[in-house]
Amino acid sequence: MKVYLDNGSTTPVAKEVVDAMLPYFTERFGHPIFLYSYGQEAADAVEQSQKTIARTINAKPVEILFTSGATEANDIALRGVAYANRKRGNHIITTKIENPSVLRTCDRLESEGFKVDYLPVDGEGFVDVAKLEEKLNDKTILVSVANVNDEIGTIESVEKIGKLLRDRKEKIYFHVNAAAGYARVPVDVGRISADLVSLSAHKIHGPKGVGALYIREGMPVEPVSYGYVSLFNLKPGTENVPGIVGFAKAAELAFDEFDRHANHMRKLRDKLISGFERVPYSVINGPRGDKRSPANVNCSFKGLEGESMLLHLDLNGISVATGSACSTRKLEPSHVLTAIGVKPEVAHGTIRFTLSRYNTEEEIDHTLEVVPRVVEQLRKISPVKPEEL
Amino acid sequence: MPVEYTERGMLKYTEKLIERFRNPKNIGELKDPTVVATEGDPTCGDMFRMFMKIENGRIEDVKFLSFGCAANIATGDMTADLIKGKTVEEAEKLQIKEIVDGLGELPAIKMHCATLAYKTLKKALTEYKQKQASGAQAQPKGYRCRS
Numbered sequence: 203m204k205v206y207l208d209n210g211s212t213t214p215v216a217k218e219v220v221d222a223m224l225p226y227f228t229e230r231f232g233h234p235i236f237l238y239s240y241g242q243e244a245a246d247a248v249e250q251s252q253k254t255i256a257r258t259i260n261a262k263p264v265e266i267l268f269t270s271g272a273t274e275a276n277d278i279a280l281r282g283v284a285y286a287n288r289k290r291g292n293h294i295i296t297t298k299i300e301n302p303s304v305l306r307t308c309d310r311l312e313s314e315g316f317k318v319d320y321l322p323v324d325g326e327g328f329v330d331v332a333k334l335e336e337k338l339n340d341k342t343i344l345v346s347v348a349n350v351n352d353e354i355g356t357i358e359s360v361e362k363i364g365k366l367l368r369d370r371k372e373k374i375y376f377h378v379n380a381a382a383g384y385a386r387v388p389v390d391v392g393r394i395s396a397d398l399v400s401l402s403a404h405k406i407h408g409p410k411g412v413g414a415l416y417i418r419e420g421m422p423v424e425p426v427s428y429g430y431v432s433l434f435n436l437k438p439g440t441e442n443v444p445g446i447v448g449f450a451k452a453a454e455l456a457f458d459e460f461d462r463h464a465n466h467m468r469k470l471r472d473k474l475i476s477g478f479e480r481v482p483y484s485v486i487n488g489p490r491g492d493k494r495s496p497a498n499v500n501c502s503f504k505g506l507e508g509e510s511m512l513l514h515l516d517l518n519g520i521s522v523a524t525g526s527a528c529s530t531r532k533l534e535p536s537h538v539l540t541a542i543g544v545k546p547e548v549a550h551g552t553i554r555f556t557l558s559r560y561n562t563e564e565e566i567d568h569t570l571e572v573v574p575r576v577v578e579q580l581r582k583i584s585p586v587k588p589e590e591l
Numbered sequence: 592m593p594v595e596y597t598e599r600g601m602l603k604y605t606e607k608l609i610e611r612f613r614n615p616k617n618i619g620e621l622k623d624p625t626v627v628a629t630e631g632d633p634t635c636g637d638m639f640r641m642f643m644k645i646e647n648g649r650i651e652d653v654k655f656l657s658f659g660c661a662a663n664i665a666t667g668d669m670t671a672d673l674i675k676g677k678t679v680e681e682a683e684k685l686q687i688k689e690i691v692d693g694l695g696e697l698p699a700i701k702m703h704c705a706t707l708a709y710k711t712l713k714k715a716l717t718e719y720k721q722k723q724a725s726g727a728q729a730q731p732k733g734y735r736c737r738s
Contacts (some may be wrong), residue, residue: 507658510660512662526660535636546634547633585657
């Protein structure tokens with residue numbers, strides 16, 4: 203049995219999405235900037251896709267900028283707003299648990315003279331809104347917080363943060379990276395008072411290489427890359443029309459029965475969590491219940507190392523991600539686990555299971571049968587005793 | 592905030608390495624070992640414990656325990672195979688390259704795994720020789736991650 207439980211990394215493209223995309227490679231291949239019918243057909247497709255994506259987050263179609271993914275959306279949001287507002291201020295606030303696409307861009311901005319504050323989080327990954335308020339000053343131009351943490355599934359109080367920023371006299375822009383949260387938890391740009399929201403297609407059964415940035419109408423954003431401009435000034439180059447069409451189709455499918463999908467994932471999530479709680483010396487990371495993404499389970503199995511676990515699970519047909527250093531190229535345990543206070547020796551034995559609407563109860567049963575077996579097997583050969591960690 | 596800037600490229604294991612990881616021949620504990628050595632630190636994400644049975648200067652049996660990744664387990668198993676049956680003097684001449692070559696190759700970022708197996712071996716042999724000389728227990732040295 204093959205069980206794919208790394209949907210937080212990427213997802214299989216839905217059949218309906220592929221079908222929707224295919225004509226845009228061949229018979230409807232036109233460049234959307236041109237007036238002949240091929241061009242208009244492509245332009246219509248982009249426009250329709252803007253409408254579809256806008257509807258899912260309660261935005262206006264013109265506020266949707268298609269990008270190459272959430273990484274690029276984050277880059278345009280952070281640097282674009284920072285550059286456009288540098289005369290007014292140079293202070294940015296984010297958190298210690300953001301995705302590297304946000305943290306690396308902040309790193310870059312720091313090297314250019316911007317000041318960035320990285321808010322700590324509590325043991326479940328929650329940002330303290332009062333602490334955020336303390337950090338605000340008259341130089342603050344931007345706050346960036348993900349609505350859902352991609353590793354431990356914490357649903358942040360973005361609505362509260364948005365309200366706090368909205369009530370300030372000086373405009374402070376609010377960016378929400380919703381790559382992990384989109385189609386898992388509702389995102390309403392009005393409700394959370396967000397000025398910018400990053401979205402990704404390939405995490406919702408759409409194609410890789412496409413995403414979007416919601417940009418509140420009329421706000422100043424400076425381009426961060428230059429060149430031939432087709433439809434969008436902030437994203438030069440010819441639009442990835444088939445990708446955009448695929449993204450819209452994926453969003454349509456995800457939001458068509460949003461509640462049913464979320465409930466399904468939530469049920470599987472809770473089944474996994476209660477199964478792992480029965481494994482000795484295991485710790486669930488992140489919050490429980492309504493404050494956790496329906497799609498995320500994160501568990502540390504003490505006394506073993508995550509990469510070995512990942513590979514053994516793979517040999518049993520189960521694909522997962524790990525917070526261990528060994529599986530990545532940087533040899534440091536996950537910065538998110540570190541931020542919530544997980545000791546490195548425990549963080550190294552951490553596995554992330556991320557669900558999609560396509561996962562089944564049988565797959566979860568299989569996982570719950572395999573995981574305890576692999577944990578026991580690896581603990582047997584480990585010189586580190588789980589009870590001592 | 593410092594963010595790691597990492598090398599790009601694929602992280603791939605050879606079939607030989609995966610086979611050793613799946614079916615290590617030398618994993619486990621050894622009863623009545625002549626010498627036991629531990630290197631690494633779980634806070635760094637990898638740790639080895641090597642057990643050796645040495646009789647008349649010859650390594651009769653080797654087993655190891657591993658807290659670590661697939662490369663950690665595979666390099667430990669390879670190291671054990673390479674020194675089993677050899678004299679202490681022969682084992683001392685083992686090179687890291689031989690461990691890596693035995694697995695085909697090792698991703699650059701996993702090279703420290705081979706180093707850790709090698710260091711554990713060196714430590715075991717040193718302890719054995721000190722034991723032979725004085726019967727005293729060797730003092731464990733402090734360990735630094737990825738050193």
